[in-house]
Amino acid sequence: MTKQVKVLAFDVFGTVVDWHGSIAAEVRKLKLPVDPDAFATAWRTGYKPAMARVRSGELPWTKIDDLHRLILNDILKDFQVNALSEPQIRDLNLVWHRLTPWADTVAGLTRLKSKFIIVTLSNGNLGLLAEMAKNAGLPWDLILSAEVFRHYKPDPETYLGVADIFDVTPDQVMLVAAHKDDLVSAQACGLQTAFIERPKEFGPQVVREDLQREEFTTYHAKDLNELAAQLGC
């Protein structure tokens, strides 16, 4: 490490919470006539293209709750789900506020919080992230979102924005994420990086083949407890 890290900034969807398992479980509970895993995958697959429309300027600033709803409208058509009322669709869209943490998340974050400032750096909107934290007991020191910076990751304004908010240099911030493209972008802005293996992120049927340690990450851990141990917490 060149400088002492002060702030750990966490990617959220997939790194901290299990979006696939949470959505599939909710779809199963609703007894929708669809494959719950395929439905969860389809919803998430629409996410990056939707943000790309905002990043390119094709859409004005649109928060993730609203992008999730646009995608949901499409996939309900694709999966030929016609039985849901408008209030039911609205409630289903809020499943993203109710995502459940991985088994190590709360304990790991609590350990890391003892030594570092722990913040989110998520494309999820502030209301979504606040309700998720309240539901799941996530002990953030600060919830930061693309909504604060009016830029979605991987725009540099997001990674550099964290350093600016705490008046530290970029290398005093470490991005913690389960996605290598996010880490590469953070590193290009001068942040330190920690990769977390999340083998089940894409559901029980998908074997992730990108979990190997990379030269370019500062830390590599199986979960947040292991990261806490590596960082001396």
Add this chain to the structure above:
Amino acid sequence: MTKQVKVLAFDVFGTVVDWHGSIAAEVRKLKLPVDPDAFATAWRTGYKPAMARVRSGELPWTKIDDLHRLILNDILKDFQVNALSEPQIRDLNLVWHRLTPWADTVAGLTRLKSKFIIVTLSNGNLGLLAEMAKNAGLPWDLILSAEVFRHYKPDPETYLGVADIFDVTPDQVMLVAAHKDDLVSAQACGLQTAFIERPKEFGPQVVREDLQREEFTTYHAKDLNELAAQLGC
């Protein structure tokens, strides 16, 4: 109440933390050759005029840490304090990150959090509020700041911004504050209001004469525990 309140938004300086007592104590510890109470008062007195320069457009967006520093430079001159080094001045400026809560604050917030989403709505910047919460153990669900809205209170964008973030109507948000001008502005935007008496806000020598109950506030309480009891927490 017309609608059920979902979000309590708290003013911070004076309502949640004791800025006067904290600053006077730190000035006393530094053994500066000044009256600690007068110094604290002078620093805070520069606050609204400094924000007014941003609100009017005379200054570009400037965060409170930087406005505090501009005011501090002036009052160090006025009080003829010449003995501090640049790192000492920088550290003194961060006293606002270390303000201590009133005796009822942590218990009261914890009770209120059991039934409501509790957020800050402060002109303090995000880094300041996050470090204050970490130091003082303030259990916010979300830290919101003028910095998020790029508008200082009492601009309507701040009060209405809270409702927008949680996708609720303005009357589902209640501003909790020890300052009637803040509550009047919030109410003009349709928020509900709770006044908290903070008789010692301006230090031991100042008797506040504006603590009486007003017709226009929805709630009026001696402290946050009393508000929690009034709201059934």
